[in-house]
Amino acid sequence: MEVIEFEISNNANKEKYAFDIKYVNEVFRYKKVTPLPCTPSFIIGIINFRGKILSVIDIRNFMGFTTDAKDFNEVRQVIVVKVNDFEVGISVDNILGYYSISLEEIQKTVLTITNERKEFFIGLTNNSTMLLDIKNIMLSEKIIVNDSVF
DSSP states (O other), X not given: OEEEEEEEEETTEEEXXXXXXXXXXXXXXXXXXXXXXXXXXXXXXXXXXXXXXEEEEOHHHHTTSOOOOOOGXXXXXXEEEEETTEEEEEEESEEEEEEEOOGGGOBSSSXXXXXXXXXXXXXXXXXXXXXXXXXXXXXXXXXXXXXXXX
């Protein structure tokens, strides 16, 4: 499996994540994210990506690792992910690279994740990177915001 590895800062420490590169549409530096009021805390805002409006999300907040909302001014890099026809930007602090990993290298029993979030993880790599199941994240009903504000 080919994966893209990235870092996200969490206060004083940095956490490493990775997911299958086949769902990555593009990676780029982005300077202007427009905040979107009345949305869940995992939605940082929206961007104009090649004429399309994309939501930019904080993956840590989405998975419940933090309740702190990431400020739209703190977005450094965005990984545009596409599953089926659904496309979203994921805010990351640093792209570490991409590499191949064999399924035998993944430690599946090490993660102590609650059942609610277990479907979002594949396991832990040998270098302590959390391997995410980005397809399950993107297809989750939780990521679709279908609320009206009047």
